[in-house]
Amino acid sequence: MALTYELIKECKQSGARLGKIHTKRGVIETPIFMPVGTQATVKTMTPEELIEIESQIILSNTYHLYLRPGHHLIDRAGGLHKFMNWNKPILTDSGGFQVFSLGDLRKISEEGVEFRSHLDGSKHFISPEKAIEIQTSLGSDIMMVFDECAPYPADETYVKNSLERTTRWAIRCKEAHKNFENQSLFGIIQGGMYPNLRKQSAEALIELDFPGYAVGGLSVGEPKPLMYEVLEHTTPLMPKNKPRYLMGVGSPDCLLEGVIRGIDMFDCVLPTRIARNGTAMTSQGKVVIKNAKHTEDFQGLDPECSCNTCKNYSKAYLRHLFKSNEVLGLRLLSYHNLYFLLQLMKNIREAIHEDRLLDYRDNFFEKYGYNA
């Protein structure tokens, strides 16, 4: 087995779990947030900096790397780890989410999805087998099955047909996956906002005995309370002895609420994307660095953060960098936002360990500006 999950402790206050994912490239302490390196790079961050802020695992995108530079090239480079100089674990998505997001540029059939590249309009076809072939070439530690993430809102018949096809595709992915020694393949539970369909999807996939399971099809535009409701219904259906991954979620409130409902892994482009737009996540809530009130604010971004950005640079300086379109501004804010989320997850792990996660959440929200 390329991966095993060790459940260390269940929180007495909530459904949260403290655990360890053992992989050939090291141990991942959970719950964890995974920075996203779409194009074999976490935007503006060097792998050395990712290590410095204690990233344990990163995510990369199959669709983007397949189109450019191509999975065969990455294979010839010695795999994605070597290509991008990252020796810790990597999770790759299956490409399904991007392909289905292409709208008019794609055509779905039982066999797979035909689509046109967003880069040059060239025609491509990804099937479950192809998604596994690409991820095998990339050499990621955790691969994902090729699935359809149903849009929101979507009617029950559409979601049911979609999840049943996703289940058939999961079987094909499992059959195509041969590199068990080094790579693990996770299943993805779909079913939209319908509890009965979530149950149907979970049961069918658990039968296939994947070493880990993701909850897909959430954070797609539904209100947050609905997402929490679906999670509350779905995580109890998932095996206790395997990691649980909520895809595409990365705001501090959703991370906390997800962990409370038994999720172990998260990923999202949010922290780096908003950083490049000049927004920082801080212990006192969001800071929009370009605001005029920071013009002569010579304090650090977040008084409670001890990252290099907060230790060494003032808000006035960061604002100046953004106003002058200097790339260092993007780097310093991306660094801080990722550090902030990784630190949040570390604090969450400590709070679970000490059975005080709900108190931690309430205190966090009081300062950050959310209602608990």
Ligand SMILES: [Zn+2]
């Ligand atoms: Zn900081």
